[in-house]
Amino acid sequence: MSAKDKLLRAARECLLTKGYAHTTVRDLVAASGANQASINYHFGSKEHLLTRALRDLNTEWGELLFAILEDPDASDAARSPAGDQEARWGRIIDSIQANRSLWFVNFESVASARHDDEIRAMIASGQELARASLAEAFAGLGPDADPVAVRAAGSHYYALLVGVAAQWLTDPERAPSAAQVVAGG
Secondary structure, three states: OOHHHHHHHHHHHHHHHOOOOOOOHHHHHHHHOOOHHHHHHHHOOHHHHHHHHHHHHHHHHHHHHHHHHHOOOOOHHHHOOOOOHHHHHHHHHHHHHHOHHHHHHHHHHHHHOOOOHHHHHHHHHHHHHHHHHHHHHHHOOOOOOOHHHHHHHHHHHHHHHHHHHHHHHHOOOOOOOHHHHHHHO
C-alpha cells in the first residue's frame, strides 16, 4: 500500500475515532506509519487530507442511506411511498445505531463547513442527493416530478432524518421509535 493510501486510511480511522477537530498530525503519522512530510507532499496539508477522507466517508454515508431507502428485499408495496413507512424508519434508526461514528463525523463536518468552502460544497451536494432520494422514498416524487415539490418534500424528510439522527446519537433512551416518527408525521 502506498504512503498516500496509508494516510487516507489513517485519516479515515482518526476521523471515526477522534473526529475532525481532534485529529492531529501526530495521530495521522502514528496511524499511517508515514512521515509528517508525506502529508504535505501528497495532500498539501493535514486539513486537505482530512477533507479528502471526510469526502470519502460522506460518500459512504450517502450509499448507506440510499441502500436503506431502496431496500431491494422489500416487496413492491413496501417500496412504494405508501408502503411500510415504519419499516423504512426502522431501517434508518438501525443504521444510525450501527454507524454511530460515521453519523458523528457527518454532524461534525457541518461545524467544519463554517470555515471551509470545500466541505460546505461537499455537504450541500450530498444534501441535494439525499433530498431527492428521501422525496422519492417517502413522497413518491421521482426524477420526473415537479422540482419544487421534490425539494419541498425532500427538505421536510431531510430535516426529520437529521433530527431523528441527532436524538439517537445524543439520547438513545428517549429517542423516538420508528412508530413514533411515523405517528408524528
